[in-house]
Amino acid sequence: xxxxxxxxxxxxxxxxxxxxxxREMQLAQLTGQTVNKTAKRNQVLGSVxxxxxxxxxxxxMSNISAVVEELGLPxxxxxxxxxxxxxxxxxxxxxxxxxxxxxxxxxxxxxxKPEELQTRVKSARLNMKVSPLAAPPINPVSGSKVTxxxxxxxxxxxxxxWVLVTADGNCEACDSPAPFLRSDGEPYLEVHxxxxxxxxxxxxxxxxxxxxxxxHRRFHHGVDKDGFRRETIKKIGRLLNHPAMPSYEMS
Numbered sequence: 001x002x003x004x005x006x007x008x009x010x011x012x013x014x015x016x017x018x019x020x021x022x023r024e025m026q027l028a029q030l031t032g033q034t035v036n037k038t039a040k041r042n043q044v045l046g047s048v049x050x051x052x053x054x055x056x057x058x059x060x061m062s063n064i065s066a067v068v069e070e071l072g073l074p075x076x077x078x079x080x081x082x083x084x085x086x087x088x089x090x091x092x093x094x095x096x097x098x099x100x101x102x103x104x105x106x107x108x109x110x111x112x113k114p115e116e117l118q119t120r121v122k123s124a125r126l127n128m129k130v131s132p133l134a135a136p137p138i139n140p141v142s143g144s145k146v147t148x149x150x151x152x153x154x155x156x157x158x159x160x161x162w163v164l165v166t167a168d169g170n171c172e173a174c175d176s177p178a179p180f181l182r183s184d185g186e187p188y189l190e191v192h193x194x195x196x197x198x199x200x201x202x203x204x205x206x207x208x209x210x211x212x213x214x215x216h217r218r219f220h221h222g223v224d225k226d227g228f229r230r231e232t233i234k235k236i237g238r239l240l241n242h243p244a245m246p247s248y249e250m251s
Contacts, residue, residue, distance in 0.1 A: 010092075017044055017048040022079075023101065024040070025076055029077060041058070063093070066085055069081045071097070071119060072120075087182075087184055088183065090122070091183075091184040105127065108157040121157040121160045125164060138204065140156075163191050164186075164191065189212060190210070193208055194219075206238055206242075209232065215228075219232075
């Protein structure tokens, strides 16, 4: 990594020129054209990135690959994903990628991988601010699981984003404002399934709410958790009282 990355933050213009260059080369690659990455790098370094090194450019292109891959999109061959992107840079890259790829109206694909889910939720929230959904999204694979070392449910990032956007920064259980802001400036709320997925509850808008950390712990560990659950279902019109399925287990 070049020293210039550590010295000062990248501007939006610098990041955007990298995203555009990445997309141009990726499209050429996907259509079978020969891609000269060195020539493109020299072109970019000679224009907007005059104060950046070749190494820092390569580093950012690999960062873009990491975000692109977490969105489930094909990466540009030759730039292996480097995961240490940082939340601030990711927050800047996501709207740029969505705009340059023209995917602001595209729903994100469900995933069971936590890192991918986090990135796709952020992307979906950004897209919903540009193109609001007319109705809550439906997880096409609700209840599905994948097995790694342990089993994880496949989650819908669009649903998580929709619930968070609908909550508008307030806990849906106690109506209190989110206790703090995330590093990307969004209110910190957690999405809770009123009927847990492990009990057979669906990953759907009628079973999910955005709550503050205190209410989330109360739903799981409070002595009054069952009563609190019933009260919340009565309070929020979209929620349904999905029955528990004791035999529905993660493993």
